[in-house]
Amino acid sequence: AYIAYVVPGLLLMTIGSTTIGTAVSVSNDMTEGIIARFRTMAIHRPSVLIGHVLGSVLQCVASVVLVAAIALAIGFRSTDATPLEWLAAFALLVLFATALTWIAVGMGLASPNAEAASNSAMPLILLPLLSSAFTPVHSMPGWFQPIAQYQPFTPAIETLRGLLLGTEIGNNGWLAVAWCVGLAVLGYLWSTAKFNADPK
Template sequence: MIAQIKPAQSASVGATHAVFIQRSILHSVRNTEALIMAIMLPIMLMLLFTYVFGGALDPGGNYVNYVVPGIILLCAGFGSSSAAVDVAGDMTNGIIDRFRTMPIRSMSVIVGHVIASLARNLVATAVVFGLALLVGFRPSAGFVEWLAAVGVITLFILAITWLYAAIGLVAGSPSAASGYGFALLFLPYLSSAFVPTHTMPAWLRGVADNQPITPIIETIRGLLTGSPIHDSAYWAVGWCALILAGSYLWASWSFHRKAGRR
């Protein structure tokens, strides 16, 4: 005998989000390989740039103070890219049809992935900071500067994760999502993340100075180590807000357009 249960009130928006965030965090924790990579990659990059490239780029041993913001953005980009794979995985699985036919705001399933990605990347960021301090990073920031720097980093992770979520929604499969996402990972190399842009050829410098990563890097670096920020802070927040808004709209549009098509 299958007992009957009374039709319940629909779940509130808050409860729906909480359930999907919990689900995505469980997914993250249980995907052991991806979790190990997300923690190992920042450690390896930090050591690589400090001990292998650092000596050549700045024989004074000060390179670690220059490179920390770059490594954080590089890792955040890498860590967020798994959101594209997670979202594409959900969209190609039957479970999305179940969510869509329930009286809930089914787009929350994407929000769940975004928040879980944010949490994962903030942990990875903390690992980078911890290791950086161990290998000689000496920030000059006070409490307010730290708070602002973490704020900018959080905004960046949020923006790029929504961008990856949108990529995951339009990609036909998880492996395609992974492929498209890969291209974005090169952006930090073409910025002031690892070397000052004035050391680049003029044509490349034009690209590097005007792409979103450079002002974000300069802002974080300025907040942490006291280098001049100028108007980078406005550009950084503006770029992040633009990417965030654009990606969110792109993601919502794709989510609703894809209804019932697999």
């Protein structure tokens, strides 16, 4: 039962840890001169960032598939989920990966070097530890419960649990989508503004 409980959180933690590599990669590109060369070429300027995002989302999907395969090997089962619920769960994971990737791209652009980019992206790993990934929110101290409940990871985790395990989703589905869309838009605007303004 606990394997079933923690797997959704582990899937989202996998996405968070994978996107740290995106922040480092973007920072490296900005500081090693390849972006300066791209700027002199007749290419669509946002294509550089979009390429990073697409590559990172594909890496996240591959990582999630690997972790899911391991989860199945150690006993995770989702017998009640319909094909439509599996599809919705996959769509949520892709949307979450896209949102975190745009934030990671912004972190990479704002960092002076790869080490700083890696450090600035650490909250993407730490936030799941402060969510319902490993323990129910209601079992946490009362003063901490609102922090855990309304940060980005908890609604997404609870939505995945509802889709795959049949638990109550409530308003977590809307909160998860709102967080994903909000973070994606914020990350996109931050990244494009930083990329266009900072020639490095």
